[in-house]
Amino acid sequence: MTQTENNKVTISVDAMGGDQGPAAVVEGCALSAAKNPEIAFILHGDEATLRAAVARFPVLADITQIHHSPDVVQMDDKPSQVMRRGRDTSMWSALTALRDNDAQAAVSCGNTGALMAVSMLRLRKLHGVHRPAIACLWPSRGKSGFNTMLDVGADVRADEESLLQYALMGSAYYRNAFDTARPRVGLLNVGTEEHKGRAEIKEAARLIADAAEIGRYEFVGFVEGNDLPSDHVDVIVTDGFTGNVALKTAEGTARLISDTLREELTANLPSKLAALLATAPLARLRKRMDPRRMNGGVFLGLNGTVVKSHGSADATGVSAAIKLAFTLARSGFQDRMAERLATVADAQQENLLSKEVPSSDDGGAEQGKQMGQS
């Protein structure tokens, strides 16, 4: 993606989708604009509402266009309905602006299923991609503070070829979002011993190992659920069913602990006093674990960068998703990711990378290595 003439990166924002309404979305845009002089927006939604919301933030005045769309995708709309009858929605309009190169990335807080369906319809899949994936951010003990996991819900099944593509797309994403030359990729499994796990996962491990050189990542092998925040891995590859369950399990666990902590710190007067004195460290804990910092599911495998913001995101959350969209759009990672996917597909077609189970001498892996070094 290239920048616009005035040297700004334009983000196409579906301003109507979130639970908190357009005011929170517009405020999120304003937060980003205040920190980032290179950003511009096209906001999609009810024109009168958006014009009023934008007027509250002078910082948005010169960098914001409004595209009127009369309709809104509801949270319980089925993707198939939206694909058939969604032309007048703010979501559709936001993706159309991206497709037409009026913007370099799109952000929406709307219904995930509908957003993926309309994204596939308007942007089309990248050449050779079986299925797009959704990559989420995960709090990590590592340097960047984030790991990424994919897929977290675009598709409930993934065969070994899809898992390989997730590794390629996820590492391209991580490299550009966190400026990491060679991200470390792990494959989620129930055990790190070789004899555990499903057959397609073992096969995927071989494919991912083989493509490491072309994909410019390091494959660290199998990882388990407790490794998701690990500093030994950057990109965790899994199918959309498992990824979605893991993501929501972590959210639920964090909420349970934070609620329990709050209960105990308000249980009696001495506890309340202690909590008062511990305000600073507790605030730092909250900040480090703030799910809003992690906001932004990136759709990978499409002709265009789409970021799904959490439905309940407030202005801070929306601003985090916009920052992510901006970073990716400016990095031009889309083109490089597409190139890498095509290279691996070509190599597989020419049998330079193994597609079949290797014979006992592991010739496939050797071939893969030679390919990578050439």
Added chain:
Amino acid sequence: MTQTENNKVTISVDAMGGDQGPAAVVEGCALSAAKNPEIAFILHGDEATLRAAVARFPVLADITQIHHSPDVVQMDDKPSQVMRRGRDTSMWSALTALRDNDAQAAVSCGNTGALMAVSMLRLRKLHGVHRPAIACLWPSRGKSGFNTMLDVGADVRADEESLLQYALMGSAYYRNAFDTARPRVGLLNVGTEEHKGRAEIKEAARLIADAAEIGRYEFVGFVEGNDLPSDHVDVIVTDGFTGNVALKTAEGTARLISDTLREELTANLPSKLAALLATAPLARLRKRMDPRRMNGGVFLGLNGTVVKSHGSADATGVSAAIKLAFTLARSGFQDRMAERLATVADAQQENLLSKEVPSSDDGGAEQGKQMGQS
């Protein structure tokens, strides 16, 4: 299971399996014995070591037998190896005592895969059970403080019939462990809308709904990862791959938060002072979230109650696993669970419960309801 003549419930304990060695296991037995006058033990392992360990706890003197076994299953032993060459191990011996009715339940901290393999070999599956499952405990906002989830790793795949059996076995377990007449069963999925999820999960939902009356549970439908600690569900049913990832993800998330909290509370002098004052509420938080309270994976679907204690369990953790084994053994749930599984299998065979996808008039579900009410 019946109690022994002297009115005690005897637990057969593999005393050699854990990371912390036999001393921690024996101390766990002593902790249980001090609180529970109805318990007795058969300890399996190196006789001299165990005799010395037991001598430290007078409470164990009259209630403990030692069965010598010269060999120990290692954490990295493959299940197939142990099945072939494990006859002299403490694990094998512990399961043999259970099979021979010398004990009413067995506990081991050893290698999960090997324990399941040897359990299946020595105890055999219950009549009609496709695959045994491992049920874990989960901290919950509910009254009992615990939910249970299964399978968490016995089998990486589960078809709809297996998921139905998990619902029956899991609700029998929960009913007896937590004295709950009609446990609420939920099926783990990526969304609560009907159009989401894999085909076998939708089919499983129908089978589980149909068998609710016979199984004496309430089916609450689909639940998601963030519902795992919910007070709207008691038993969460899923395949062993997803369950294992969810369990370990929750463990990893809890550890990340607790480590971050510790870092912030020791970051500087004011924080350290605040932590000192907050000692009581933080201790209560730790206690409520203590994974040792949740220790004990129960193997379901075998002719006998086997509890897998965490490999790294200390005496407190071992004692929790022993308490679970004791509660289940005394409740006689094995017999009732076997009976219920057989009733559902019979009903399915006689077509009183639907096995096929129902026609659009949902005749299958109706049939199931009638069956349940009869």
